[in-house]
Structures are given as structure tokens and as C-alpha cells.
Amino acid sequence: MVKENVQVLLSTYNGEAYVQEQIMSIRNQTYSSIHLMARDDGSTDSTVDILEQILSHESHRIALLKGENVGVIQSFFELLQYSDDQAAYYCFCDQDDVWLPDKVDRAVRKLSQINKPAMYFSSTTLADEVLNPIKIWPSPPVRQPSFYNALIQNIAVGATMVINKEARDLLLSKSIDYRNLQMHDWWAYVCISAFGEVVYDPEPTILYRQHGSNVVGGDQTLIQKWKNKWKSFRKHSGHRLLRKQAIEFHTHYAEMLSVEYREQLEWFITSRGTLKERVRYLKKSKLFRQSWTENQLFKVLILIDYI
Template sequence: MNEKLISVAMCTYNGGKYLKEQLDSIINQTYKNIEIIICDDGSTDNTIEIIKTYSKKYSFIKLFQNETNLGFVKNFEKSISLCEGDYIALADQDDIWKVNKLEAFLCEIGDNLLIYSDAIIMDGEGTISNNELIRPKGNLVKGRCNKAFLFTNCVSGNTLMFKNELIKDILPIPEKITYHDIWIAFVASSLGTITFTQEALTYYRRYAEQITSTREKNYKSFIDRFQTKKASNLKSAKDIIDNLSIFETLEYLDKDIKLIIKESLIHFNDFSNSYFNYKLFKILKKYKDEVFAIKKDKKRLKYIRRISYGLKAHIISLFTI
């Protein structure tokens, strides 16, 4: 097993504050046959200095500096394209990995194209919580489960590793995809199977402003609340259209998922004018255990209704809450 090279694709941008902790956690992995490919997207802090110091000490760390800012999705595309390993694991610049992460992935990936884990949330100061990113509020999924990624995602990019053979199918990462991780998970679970480890193997750094934005709704007035909710719903609809339009182009999808995508696109392309799409509701209800596998059983019907609502129904709901 030690003959297998694992490439760690990392992207950096002004990450000097936490970068050393992350690099140390990767370097100190129990599995040693690794290379670390770092693509920097134009950092102006001490990020480059830190990486160069590490690369002088560790020859398996390779730095590539972008001439122009690519953005994090295209920067990950570049980093993945430079990997030479049998397996590729993605790394953010500010997390911390458990020491056995790569060894566990390699032992458990088996015939699957991709493996991932949950992540343990820590704050900006590195205080580790008892909360995981997905569980227990949601589920992790495995197998040939591409329907689960149509509207939601449980495969965070900083927690996954995939086989090199998947590169040809995921690159280039489509321009309009919302996030690289949902694209990788969808393709992997369409072409083959994915799996996960029961143990959460990444400490995910969540900042105070992220927590505040998800918990507090600081609306100045009802009009402010109305405009904010409307903008949020329209953006969500656009993101769904972008993702599904890209998924729809893949030739190897089965007829069931093609039907779900087709009817969903009809609905969301008319999202601004509609109240409720009963046809889509019936289709989603038929496949609810696959499409909403990431959601807990008791909440699946709620999400089916929410997806089937048009903008007008969402607006009306503001007056009934």
C-alpha cells in the first residue's frame, strides 16, 4: 500500500495566519508517500514566504504561483491537474487534518472512485467543538447516489479523496458550477460509487462571522426582510439552474435522473412566475429517498415542498410566518 502516491491538492490565498498548522498536519500524516501541490492565487501576505520555507525543507512540497487570480474553483482545477498521485486529496489552507486521515482513506476506499468523511467544526482560534459539519442534522451518503447531489451536498471538498482515473471526467471544472466539490461528488457517484469513513477526519475552521450570518437575521424592516428573502430565493434558483444544466450534459445518466433534471429545469426557469409545481412535486416525492438522502427522513417532504415552490409561494410565506 505504501507504493501508492497520494497527491494533496491545496489552494492558498492570503492564508498565512493558519497555513503552518495545516501544512504540519499534512506533513505529519501516518501515511508518508505523499506530494503536496500548492497553487497560490496571488497572496499579498506572508503565505508565499511560509510555503517556500516549507518547500526548502520538504522536497515533496511544490509551489505554483498564478500570474492572475483564478478564483478558488479554477485554482483547485489547476492544482488537481498538476497532481501525479494514484489518489488526490483536496486541502483548504486553514483546516487541520487528523494524523490518520490519508491512511484511513487509503484503507477504506476499496473499489469506490471517491471517499470522504464528515468534519469537526472548530472556531477561528482553533477551539474544537463537539459538532460535526453534516451529522447529526444530516446524513452522509454512499454508493451510486448521484440523485442526492441535485439540490444539496454532503461531500465537502476539504474532506474528500478520489482516484486519479476520475481526473479526466471532472476536468475542466465547468465555469458555472457553484462549487467544485458538488461537481466532483456528482460525477464520481454517476460513473461509479463513493463511500465515507465513520470517523470525521478533518477539523474544519468556521469563523465567527460565518456563524453569525447563519444564526442572526438582522432585518431593518419588513421591506428589508422581503427584499433579502426574494434575492436569496432568486439566487438559489439560479444556482440550481446552473448546476442542473451542467449535470444534464453528462451522457451516462440514467432515465430517472434525466426526468428529475428536466422537470426541475422547467420549474426553475419559470421560478419568478410560478406558485407551485405539482408535477415536479409528484416526481420528487416518488424519488424522495434518493434525491433527499442527505436530509433526515422526517424533513424530506418539507424539502420537496420547498423545491416545488415558485417565487410567489415563497413571498406569500413571508406573510404567514
């Protein structure tokens, strides 16, 4: 049986310390029909030299785009735009993780049963800088992935995500203002949950390397967890960031939505000038975050008109 092509989309920036190990883990996948396209986002270290050296030996399986520093969101969208439209599946890939050998095979098996825009994501094994396992992260979703969740929370780790051709075409069907997006993976979750199917796999598919500024933390007290959730939620909600992303989605996709999805979306992006209006909104909103704590934080931020 001929396997359908999978294209891995790797965005790099000053990744000389880890990118070779990541590419090796892609080479070692049990799924055989994989091609890699890397886009370098203006690295100032030896990342491009490493990629070109690998390319010189494997040009039949690897392509390289060298670009200006436009940031991670636009970099991944450029990868999508230049991706092979004959591939069946596309994997987002970070430069500093390591993929477990059956990552692609498991994702393809899950997605192959779906005939509409679809996205797969999984948990990860959090690891230290030298890949010693720490714990499974993040916690599994309490509720199923949903458009009502995606509007106010991203539960999908982008480095684990795999999408099918229908999802790729959906994401490329509109000219998006990237400045209004929280992240490329969050945008994918919003779009695909609105028009297709999102599949979660509780089994880790990658070693999610922690180093420097990307550390997500270990054991915390309850008070610390509350403080961190509040800090994170305010970071993504400040300056109406959640609403900006939702408005961007409404601008391009509202006419395609079901009546119920569109109604919930428009209630969310509508200004609420008085406390009475905010209370009324919370009574009719179906939007949710995955934990009881985060749902209470969402309600508080609505009531104080922060979102």
C-alpha cells in the same frame, strides 16, 4: 508493501496565519507516500513567502503554483489539471484546518477496494480559532449519498474529500464553465455520484477551524435552525443556481448517464411555467435533501418557482 502515491491539492489565499500549521499536519500523517502541490490564488500577504520557505527545504515532496486571483473553484480545478497523473489518490485541502494523523490512511483504505470513480468524505471536528474542539459537524447523512441528493444538496465537506485516479480523470474529461458551478466539492459530488461510488466516514478526519467569516454556528433554537436553513437554501437556489449547475452537468455528461438518472436530471432542469406543472413535477421527482425540514423547503421553493 509499496504504498500508492497520494497527492494533496492545497489552494491558498492570504493564509499566512494558518497555512504552516496545516502543512505540518500533512507532514505528520501516518500514511507515508504523500506529496503536496499548493496553488496560491494571488495572495497579498506573506503566504507565498511561507510556502517558498517550506519548499526550499522539501522540494522533493512539495510543488508550488503561483497564480492570479481566480477564486476557489477555478483554483482547485487548476490544481487538478496540474496534478500528477501517476498518483492513485488526490485530497482537496483548505489552508486553515488541521488534519488528524490518520486522515489519509483511512481514506485510502476505504477507496482501495473500489474499482470505479470514487470519492471519500467524512465528518469534521468543529474547532475554534485556536483549535479547541466544539462539536462534530455536520450531522451525519440520514440517507446514503446519491446522485438524487447531489443535484440539490452538497453534503460533502470539501476539506475532507479524497478521490481516486478514476474520479480525477472523470472531473478533467470535460471543459467546464466554472461560472455555473456552486463549488468544486459540490461538482465532484454530482459527477462521482452519477458514475461511481461515494463513501461517507462518520469519524472526523480534520479539525475544521472556525474564524471570521467561515463560522458555521453553534447551538440554535428550532426557529433559528429553520431560518438558517431557509436562508442557506435560498442562497444556493436563487437566480436558478441549482438549475444552472444541473444544466452544466447535463451539457457535458447527459449522454453517459443511465436512463433513470438522465430522466430525473432532465425533469429537474425543465422549466415549469404553471403551478400544476410544478405539482406534477414534485410527484415524480426522486430528488431529496437529507432532512425532512429541508425536503419541505425544497418543495416550497419548487412550488413558488424559485429553483
